[in-house]
Amino acid sequence: MSSAVGTEQHPPTEPDEAPDRNRWRETFREIASGGVTVGFLAVLLAIVVGSVLIAATDEQVRATAGYIGARPGDFFQATWDAVWGAYTALFRGSVYNTNAVSFDQGIRPLTETAKFAAPLIVAGLGVGLAFRAGMFNIGGRGQMLMAGAAAGWVGYQFDLPAVLHLSLALVAAMIAGALWAGIAGLLKARTGAHEVIVTIMLNYVAFYLVFFALSKQSLLQAPNSFNPKSLPVKDSAQLPELLGDQYNLHLGFVIALVAVAFAWWLLERSSLGFRIRAVGLNPEAARAAGINVGRVYVLVMLIAGALVGLAGANQVLGTVTSGITVDLDAGIGFDAITVALLGRSRPLGILAAGILFGAFKAGGFAMQASQDIPVDIVLVVQSLIVLFLAAPPLIRTIFRLPAKEAK
């Protein structure tokens, strides 16, 4: 008879009982905002499981396992060597190279970590910000591609004074990223289209759009070239190196830090952030309180896209300045989701998570080079972190943490 009967019949619930109609939202919120302890333990657990994999893939370990009954000492020694070697290599590759002849050389890995962390942090902020509004932005890749293409085009097309040229390229990237993400926000606000599907599809659209443009001389492709690649970015549009030629660290890291500060202010201190959080936690209550939920969805996606766009600019204008390619995002668009989850969608958490993942990237190469351990192990560890994060009850069980407070 009345369509409202369904909602009206909800009995007064105890405060700790969530209405089951928003199961997905609840689950998702739990994953995105799990405790610090859970995050830390997930990393720890992933490293432990990683050790097992390192040991299992190590030649020496497997050889000694053959006669483990006769000389178990060999097996344990080999296992220890493999795991210790791998993680110390990871450390040497990401923090401080203890084998270096000088401090300048020794500290280089840390600058590499910072370099790798910068785009992860800004893109992570973009994903995390959308999370806080209750939106799952899977479109980091597409947003980075569009932004990178825009930044690259401005970077090679114009001749401008250095500061102006770089600023223009950065702004172009932010606008391109914002618009690309804004499509998903607008569709959700206007039609209720689910942003997960829209952003995933926009990833494909962006990829083939950029690919198409890169294979047309009239569009982005470099003249007299057959490769799907643009001209290199001019010096005036490049992100300047921070510590001289000796290191690869560029201004992108500083931009990331500024973005963290901005995102923190936005979420914790601004009225827009207040509305974003309200919408993310309870859109019905937000609507009843006069907050225009649809507008918040659009705004948050615009800002998120701009932040992810900075990650695209960071790549094209700083890390790989030799021209736009279709793989300029280097997987960062997806890693950003992990970073945002591990950082619990909080700016400072994302900063920490971004640096950790930057260290994994920097150290992973060193690990492969010095210990002959496939770089994939690092990816496995990263993936395991997400897996454990997604299962807080699993972590609680393993470490015997108390369950959420009983009534």
Add this chain to the structure above:
Amino acid sequence: MKLVLRDITKRFGTLVANDAISLTVEPGEIHALLGENGAGKSTLMNVLYGLYQADAGEIELDGVVQHFSGPGDAIAAGIGMVHQHFMLIPVFTVAENVMLGNESTGFAGTLDVDEARQRVQKISDQFGFHVNPDALVEDLPVGVQQRVEIIKALSRDAQVLVLDEPTAVLTPQETDELMQIMRELKESGKAIVFITHKLREVREVADKITVIRLGKVVGEADPKASNAELASLMVGRPVELTVHKDPMKPGPDTLDVERLRVIDAAGRVHVDDVSFTIRAGEILAVAGVQGNGQTELTEALLGLQDRVEGSIRLHGEELVGRSVRHILDAGVGFIPEDRQTEGLVGAFTIAENLMLNRSHGEPFVRHGTLQLERLEGFAKEKLEEYDVRAPGITTLAGQLSGGNQQKVVVARELSRDVSLLVAAQPTRGVDVGSIEFIHKQIVAGRDAGMAVLVVSTELDEVVSLADRIMVLYRGRVVGIVPADTPRDVLGLMMTGERPEGAIA
């Protein structure tokens, strides 16, 4: 079967939810367990049902001490439980739900639905439940779903039946039917534990009353005790159940609703040709059985409904077609009927909830930045003023009891510059002490010159607050009558009858 609970103690960390509670329920007796939300009633019943293990004390059935390690044991021993939230699968039929967990199977594990169907039919006939075993549960009204839960318990031969806040979800008529069912079950020799915080029901149906407060038995009461006696026992201090209000001093017309129609996305009309006026300093109470357009009416007033025809004028300004924010800013306060989904953000602090609908400017926002110090001062003040029992202003709203949550909502709405207050079910699921407080606040608002629209399905509340009463039935106004209209006339009007002399 005689149930004896002896010195049951249950602790959660440092919180003692049940402190040496003893209770005896005889067969053929309805024993009411009365207490405010959070008094420990549900915990006690969960101990009885084997969901929690008691830290001390014992459960005895017919003189035999029981050790339940889970609900399975309790069910086997003859205890049936009807939870406040039904444990039914909506897409299953009644018979399928009843057999669930207790399936009788035939050859190669095929389900014997016929047997279950007959069982349902038999129990239904015996107690006059009128439940069709083949109906899908999702198609049934709440009252009937509850009967399915009772059948489920009875089909497992329950001798002790626990009903946990069974009337919270029922309309007045369904409540009456449930009372009748409880009497019949009692006649057939079942022992019934009836958990509630509604005084009237207790007095109507209970043989014995045990009152629990803060995890302790504070007394046994006679069903002949007055409401006031029961309430003060429950709350621990004298409670005023009647709302004291002075004769109204009505001012000019504040809200003017004309020929309002609210239509949903499927084209159904929920509010049909509704017209009324509320003056400043007047409370218009909307009475009616749940689902007769009250929700849609209040939502339309707030701009939360998409298809609204007719006109809503506040001080002459047309509100139809305006945004929620515009309407709130125009001076409309709103206490939504479901505070958990619409009234509060559970994961926000009390302070944040207090500024939920004021995030666009002064006093809490300046140049797009939150004025946290100002908010803090404001929140502390309101916590005190509205007697919100919470450790502090940074306590999450979701952790508060229903009564305190509602006080936060009321504080937020009444501390704005409001000329019309729309209060939908302002005291649903709220403890007696808070009901008293909230009613006082609403009356104080009226005395300060607000126009107030109160929607309630509880006739008591309607009668005690109203200056005039509007009865809705199927989205239409049956009549707008004076507050002293007899209850039986109002009851009749709620079924759509238009009695002689009632002003249309």
